[in-house]
Amino acid sequence: MTIKKTAHSSWSGDIKSGKGSISTQSGALDKQPYGFNTRFEGKAGTNPEELVAAAHSGCFSMALSLALTEAGYTADDITTKATVSLDEVDDGFEVSHIALEVTAKIADISEETFNELCQQTKQGCPISKLMNAEISLSQKLN
Numbered sequence: 840m841t842i843k844k845t846a847h848s849s850w851s852g853d854i855k856s857g858k859g860s861i862s863t864q865s866g867a868l869d870k871q872p873y874g875f876n877t878r879f880e881g882k883a884g885t886n887p888e889e890l891v892a893a894a895h896s897g898c899f900s901m902a903l904s905l906a907l908t909e910a911g912y913t914a915d916d917i918t919t920k921a922t923v924s925l926d927e928v929d930d931g932f933e934v935s936h937i938a939l940e941v942t943a944k945i946a947d948i949s950e951e952t953f954n955e956l957c958q959q960t961k962q963g964c965p966i967s968k969l970m971n972a973e974i975s976l977s978q979k980l981n
Contacts, residue, residue: 848873861885888923888934896921898966899939906956906963907945915944937970 846868850859860870868885877884896919907914924936941957961967 861890888925891934892921892923892937895923895937895939895964895966899941899960899964902964903941903943903957903960906960907948910952910956912945912948915946917941917943 845864846861848859848861851857855875858872858874860872862869862871872884873886874882874884876882878886878888899921900917900919903917903919904914918941920940922938922940923934924938925932926935939961943953945953
């Protein structure tokens with residue numbers, strides 16, 4: 840089974856003064872503005888790194904819930920914070936690190952079992968796996 844979800848973005852102008860918008864299939868984002876100022880200057884709007892962090896934190900929380908369920912536990916609460924690091928390097932920029940911080944309230948689980956399930960989830964989370972995924976590209980010039 841393959842599930843496909845889409846998002847699209849548009850951009851006009853140069854890198855510094857140009858503007859773009861991002862929309863998602865679900866409508867969670869609908870022409871959400873982004874640009875140089877939202878990515879590098881902290882202005883209102885979103886940016887690609889924030890969206891990756893949101894996807895990773897949400898996916899990790901869900902995947903941990905699955906791992907807990909399979910191990911016979913139910914979480915009262917799982918909160919995951921993902922921090923994406925964008926670093927300037929010699930040839931531009933790169934995402935160098937994603938830090939996941941998870942806190943959870945789970946009855947009757949040992950620290951050791953919780954830690955093991957978190958490590959398994961880090962490896963098995965679909966968005967964690969994405970960071971090593973094959974990327975295909977097609978292009979068309981109008």
